[in-house]
Amino acid sequence: MQLEIGAIVEGKVTGITKFGAFVELPGGKTGMVHISEVSNAYVKEISDHLSENQMVRVKILKISPDGKISLSIKKCVENQQPQAASDQHRPQAPRRNYPRRDMGWQGVKKAPEGGSFEDMLSRFKQTSEDKMSDLKRSVDVRKSSRRGQSR
Secondary structure, three states: OOOOOOOEEEEEEEEEOOOEEEEEOOOOOEEEEEHHHOOOOOOOOHHHOOOOOOEEEEEEEEEOOOOOEEEEOOOOOOOOOOOOOOOOOOOOOOOOOOOEOOOEOOOOOOOOOOOOHHHHHHHHHHHHHHHHHHHHHHHHHHHHHHHHOOO
16 A cells, blocks of 8 residues: 555554654554654653554654654544543643733733734834833833942
8 A cells, every 4th residue: 555645544553652652554664653743632651642552543744755654643633622631731830910020010912903004013113112212211220220339
């Protein structure tokens, strides 16, 4: 059987490493599924998702000139839902929206609506210039306070 990029085939997992899994494809060729291509959810341990001799459907992503075949499990399943909350997933740090000390509370800004490109560009330039002048002013204040201190 001729393998081609984009084809979805069924294969058997023949080996598992910490960075991916090797899959035997039809025709006796072997390809590799990188850990990032196993699932849409975060994969810490491949052995939590795959086991040796397991049959899997894979999509052929790339075939290099030297014969290496890159595979994906997650791209062969359309609209795959993320794993259940009980599965291990990447811990995420809580989002914090603290005020900046020297700028006061600014909150989340919405993008300006409407207007031509020139209007949006002039608003951007004005905002940028305001921020730069505030930054220069705070640097000047810090420098002047250092000069007044004795060493």
